[in-house]
Amino acid sequence: MSFGAVIFMAITWFLVIALNVYCFAKIFLTHRK
């Protein structure tokens, strides 16, 4: 894999995983109003 491919894959995956972690952490860790 080229460097460009690795970078694009890494950035996209990071963003997707981070968004999921944020959402699920917020759901499970935040008390409902």
Added chain:
Amino acid sequence: MAQAGQREEWGSRIGLILAAAGNAIGIGNLLRFPGQAGANGGGAFMIPYVISLIVFGLPMMWVAWTIGRIGGRYGHGSTPGMFDKMSNSRFAKYFGVLGLALPLIFVLYYTYIEAWCLGYSWFSLTGDYISEAGRNVDLRVYYDEFLGNTTTHSYFPGLSSALTFLLIALVLNVFVLYRGVARGIEMLAKIAIPLLALFCLVLIVRIFSIGDSALVKGTAMDGLAFLWTPDFSTLTSPSVWLAAAGQIFFTLSIGFGSLECYSSYVKQNEDIALTGLTTASSNEFVEIIFGSMIAIPAAALFFGAGEVQSIASSGTYSIGMVTMPEILRSFPGAQLFGTIWFLLLFFAAFTSSVGVAQPVMAFLQDELKIKRGAAAMVVGVFWLLGTIPVIYFYRYGVLDEMDFWSGTIGLVVMALIEVVLFAWVFKIGRSWEVLHQGAQIQVPRFFKPIINYVTPIALIAILVGWMGDAVSQGKLIPQPRLAWDVMNRSEYTGNFIKNSENDVTHLQRNIISNFEGSVSTAVTGANRDLTAYARIQFPGDGTVRVVSYEGDPKLAPGVTVASLQSYLNAKGFHYEVFDNGAWVSEPGEAMLAIEGLNRAPYIWLIRIIIVALIVAFSIMVHVIWKERRLSGEGGTA
């Protein structure tokens, strides 16, 4: 139970998220996304893809959940009632009819695709398509015969197998709908989504753990390289932006009315803003991470990096139903991994179809006050009757036609209506308040101008782009379809098509278009299907020779022995003996059937059915609201 005055509610927050994610996650995540990404610039495709997600993927998600909440407040689970509550205009509810007719058309053909996956998981388990000594299964023909898309019957005597699996899929769908929102859809999602993730992981481990073998022509990493190597030159092409926007649209199940319906069952003081975002992010996880690690890496491993491009652009169903089983059956554990692959596709489709059918269930329950069991029966009977033309007229392209109007154009129209209602009719300020009622997150304010201006403009651009494509490709006027088959397939041992159409030269293209054009003209002139037969020989040097031809006199002027021979040569058809070491015999003769199918009556039938459904629902809505007006109910939000 949905009794008068008391609507159903979701059992748990996680159940709702899994159900909404299951609704969004479908076959497109695992098959369509990698094909689109690979064919449209690899890593660079992610730039328009992410922008599309922000410009209208996430906004439409929040729009849908908000509209659903407004409807749910007044006991409406389908879009006619929701739209009516959002607008002072008495016409608004009729726009909502699209949110009933389009999903209903969608489920009629989507259940058939579900049935394919279910059928193939059974065929995998029993090893039916796995070649063995004395029986070499051509998966392309196997797939076509299963669907009745060919005149040959080497593997299936008729459509009985497809019908059986369709009935099973249909009964499962209706059963889940009958059980209701919490005990049906939510329960299904709680089982299916974890299973789906598990199946993905098993297949990823399998594909990336296949080591060196005589069968391997590349590595799984070649597939990832194909998908992610950025090609920035594609960013200036409008078609790439259109493809990215289209993918976001398909993948998030926007415009079906099902997310709105799901939202209507959420308690008024509970969050929908974070739930909508989580639905989209879970869907993206399955699409970007799981979707890029299965089909394309497997194709690169088995066929080599050079073949991946043509496989990626061969179409969603071709990758799923022909290429993947071809790969999986070649390695140890074929039955197990084939079963897992098709069950994965089945569950992805199943959780989507029950979601898309739910708005119609909600309409029957909420507006016509039909009890859930009876509503499920009504939907089930219509579903069964409506799916039959899809099966029997499949070869005339009815599934593609339904997909074009309900699964493509209709969704954009529906989304456009919704965003205008949200931002301009109900007014963005009030809609924003409803979205944030009980919300666990504050949606960034810059989404307000996006929803107000950018999303509607982007939707109009997509609509114009897609309709422009349809007009330029002549899709709106039904063209005859040319089909050909080797009749006595069991009597010869070979592959018939070897070269890809992408390889043909300009001259060859002319020959092909002349031949196909003359068949199409004959079919159009006769206004019926026309058939011809040609006797072909395999001289042993890898070529095909047409020795005689006879057929319908109407076809004869355009199709002669010489023109057919030129056509076959130009298409790159030649004979190649199967290399399975089994019963290789001397090449003999075969009979070739050439069919010109007159698609127009079937395509127009589908269009009439779609219009009839819209009219029928409009009449129902008219009568229901008239009754309500007379009894003094109604009013807007």
